[in-house]
Amino acid sequence: MTEIKELNTYSGSCHCGAVKFEVDSTDAPEVEDCNCSICHKSGFLHLIVPKQRFRLISGEDQLNCYTFNTAVAKHYFCKRCGIKPFYIPRSNPGGVDVNIRCLGPVNTNSAITVRAKIALITARGA
Numbered sequence: 001m002t003e004i005k006e007l008n009t010y011s012g013s014c015h016c017g018a019v020k021f022e023v024d025s026t027d028a029p030e031v032e033d034c035n036c037s038i039c040h041k042s043g044f045l046h047l048i049v050p051k052q053r054f055r056l057i058s059g060e061d062q063l064n065c066y067t068f069n070t071a072v073a074k075h076y077f078c079k080r081c082g083i084k085p086f087y088i089p090r091s092n093p094g095g096v097d098v099n100i101r102c103l104g105p106v107n108t109n110s111a112i113t114v115r116a117k118i119a120l121i122t123a124r125g126a
Contacts, residue, residue: 007053012103014078014085019059021086023049023098030113031100038068038075042084045100045114054086054096 005026013020025047032046033039039046059078066075073090077083085102089095100112 010103011057012085012098014059014062014081014083014102016078016081016083018062018080019076019078019083019085020057021098022055022057023047023096023103024053025049028111028113029100030115033114033116035116043101044084044097046089047098047100047103048089048092048095049098050095054098 005028007024008027009022009024011020011022029047032048034044034046038044062079063076064079066077067073070090072093074088075084076087078085083102084099086096086098089097
């Protein structure tokens with residue numbers, strides 16, 4: 001039997017606050033620490049949620065989109081501060097990948113599990 005976990009709404013933003021969003025997640029999510037070139041260099045901790053559990057509150061006009069390699073993933077970052085709080089992942093284009101480090105206070109009693117994800121480097125790059 002699958003355990004049903006309660007969802008809570010968390011607020012998130014870029015560093016300067018120009019981009020604000022909400023995401024529905026459990027108190028103890030499992031996130032991924034990917035070692036691909038872009039995730040490793042930006043320190044992104046991945047919390048992938050279905051699109052219906054993500055809401056952009058403000059700052060759509062402050063977002064720029066960056067793509068590379070296959071151009072399937074859409075990496076959104078703030079024009080003002082440069083932080084990438086979320087993106088549309090190549091591995092799950094029906095979801096939104098939120099940087100858990102961009103969320104507001106998370107329940108300090110919760111246990112966030114960080115799982116390593118080893119990205120395979122191809123001849124075309126990461």
